[in-house]
Amino acid sequence: MSAETSRPSGATPSQARAIAELNERSREIFRQIVESYLGSGEPVGSRNIARLLQTPLSPASVRNVMADLEHAGLVYAPHTSAGRLPTELGLRFFVDAMLEIGEVSREERERIEVQMRAAATGHNFESALAEASAMLSGLSRGAGVVVATKQDPRLKHIEFVRLDPARALVVLVSEDGSVENRLLDLPAGLPASALVEAGNFLNARIRGKTLAEAREETLAVRAMMEAELDALTARLVEAGVALPSDGGESRQLIVRGQANLLEDLKALEDLERIRLLFQDLETQTDVIDLLARAEAGEGVRIFIGSENKLFSLSGSSLVAAPFRDGAQKIVGVLGVIGPTRLNYSRIVPMVDYTAKVLSRILEGGR
Structure with a gap:
């Protein structure tokens, strides 16, 4: 399974050439830096990377590769003499070229199916949307978001x-x-x-x-x-019965699990990032516009940091997928918002599967 992603942004021509010329050893060291960051949020140094590599390599040689990766714009050192962290460009390259998408476990698939169908009992569309948002939040430990065309109730x-x-x-x-x-x-x-x-x-x-x-x-x-x-x-x-509603087709936004984003904060900078993200989420029109961009293509879309204006300050990511009604018309988008170190390999298939379940429910229960 692959995720459809936005085009990498911010790479200069020289960086693009440097990225294209990365050899297998450089890619492996870069992978270790990114996976360490996704797991802990902390910079990783050359000694730790050397211990993780399958092929023996000295810390000095690892540092040389890190310098090349920094020149390519893929990593940076947050402090002098610190280890390295991936840049947004680095994360985009990792997601586009190196991410190995996992599978949704059988238990999680069953949980998603049961909870979604229970919430949709009696054709309660809004309850199903709220359940999708809350469930994604619980499974991902991020904020679950859903935006949908407001239904014409009976x-x-x-x-x-x-x-x-x-x-x-x-x-x-x-x-x-x-x-x-x-x-x-x-x-x-x-x-x-x-x-x-x-x-x-x-x-x-x-x-x-x-x-x-x-x-x-x-x-x-x-x-x-x-x-x-x-x-x-x-x-x-x-x-x-002829009056238009809200000037035509309107959208509703459902956000669940913002409190999850307060967990596992590493520093005051993280707290400031979350504060800015909460401000972003309160700007509903911008969130709806961003989610609407995910309707442009099939499958899952991933937006990282400043690739979109809404999250440019908070340094957050969005993984989103559209869902359809019985006429195969896209009627909304669901997804997960969280820090740029989201567990993409786990969250991408989860968002994709939830969108497909919701689509099947709206198509009539198939």
């Missing part, structure tokens, strides 16, 4: 509440318990009784229907409506 009740002579509030109550309020301009001269009549007419016909289906229903019974109601009340009925 209606239970509609009511018109007059605010002033020229405006009313349309209150739409859905079967899932959600309530949506919309402002409606009233025709001049509309009597108070018309609001009650319009509500009664709709409530006799819309229960269990989506708003789109309710619109079709009013068109289908237009002749009956005009016979039963006066012209102004008929106009009110049509207007009550």
